[in-house]
Amino acid sequence: MDASANLREISSVDQILKTAPAGAAIECFGRIAVTQAIRAILCETREKVRQGKDVPSREEIAAAAFSRLDANDRPMLRSVFNLTGTVLHTNLGRAILAEAAVDAAAAAMREAVALEFDLNNGKRGERDDHLRALICELTGAEDATVVNNNAAAVLLVLNSLAADREAIVSRGELIEIGGAFRMPDIMERAGVRLVEVGTTNRTHARDYRDAIGPDTGLILKVHTSNYRIEGFTKEVGARELSGIAHDKGVPLINDLGSGTLVDLVRFGLAYEPTVREAICEGADVVTFSGDKLLGGPQAGFIVGRRTLIETINKNPMKRALRVDKIRLAALEATLKLYRDPERLGERLPVMRLLTRSQLEIKTQAERLAPVVKGLLKAAVHVSVVACESQIGSGALPLSCVPSAGLALTPIEGSGSALAELTSSFRRLPIPVIGRIERGSLVLDLRCLEDEESFAANLMSLPAGQGRV
């Protein structure tokens, strides 16, 4: 038969809609979507038949429509295995939330909540009321408020306390964080005039003192959270700086970036200033993130003196930067875990992952190595390696945590083999994201908790990847 005779053999939309797979598809996606998908596939089928391909059955066309709709239905925001070795990976969504926080957020989504409603007197309440006492208890601050993220917190604080006035910052602290957050740009947008003092490597107390004048709105100290200046350096500590600020009657703002509510040294990690310490050292306002070391949802905390927090709350910008009930619920549940720091290592994923020992991770790698080897072609060498995890998201710059993982190395050694391997892991049902290191794809297992689903997921490695 020639192609035009074959074209007449192709079933019609109506015939295909009557098949069993089409019925199943209609159950899932509705008649309109299924009809559209069948039309699209028929169009492609006609083209293929014209080129001499066989005529597919109606069931085959219906099944193709089903799988296309199914694939389109997958969430665009996919879950992944973060095996990059960076625990708080900004591009992979930073902190994984504690179960208690997930449950609280889900409940807040399903139900009406007394978000701005005072249950004691039936009057209007404030959304900050739910967290204020808890944050003050955990940080020693007088008052607190929460906004969308720490970038918003810094913007709001600057604009509220120093619009049209000067903000004094050390040249060594004019940071840029990923995603175009540059301190000088934020200051400009906040309507604040930046006064840089000192030099890149050395800033002295007198630099600050000399810069303070009638137009000074505040002094800003920024935690250099993603880099470190080493060598011939000098910075003015927060305590000394607060003395200088208060002598002249200007507030000291300390942007801690990540900030932490517990002493990380207790958990075997490098020292990071706590929010309580920053308050004790005399900062009038401290800002920090919700989804970095704190381990909660995205949020920005502003804590400090009551009069300043009141001023900040009166800024109309606050309304534009506020957080919703879902995040407030998750934050409350996360913060409550800090009342029992002894159990944070079990309950708070960020802490649980950061405190896993290298030995435990290495044992896991040894367990998984034969599984992975069995699923890859012989041309990929699989070995258990020691590696270093990073905390990430600008917390604890340059300090790494010893870890372990699997190094997958194409034996051919060509770059394209490695690129193909990396991409086949990225295309798995649950994409596996590792990092490339000296000719290998390294999977740092620090953040791998669900080993079973990881192994099941690998079964989908493409046959082309040489499954034996």
Ligand SMILES: *Cc1c(COP(=O)(O)O)cnc(C)c1O
């Ligand atoms: C991360 C960081 C910010 C921004 O915080 P987000 O929560 O990401 O908006 C601001 N300042 C410092 C010092 C940081 O490390």
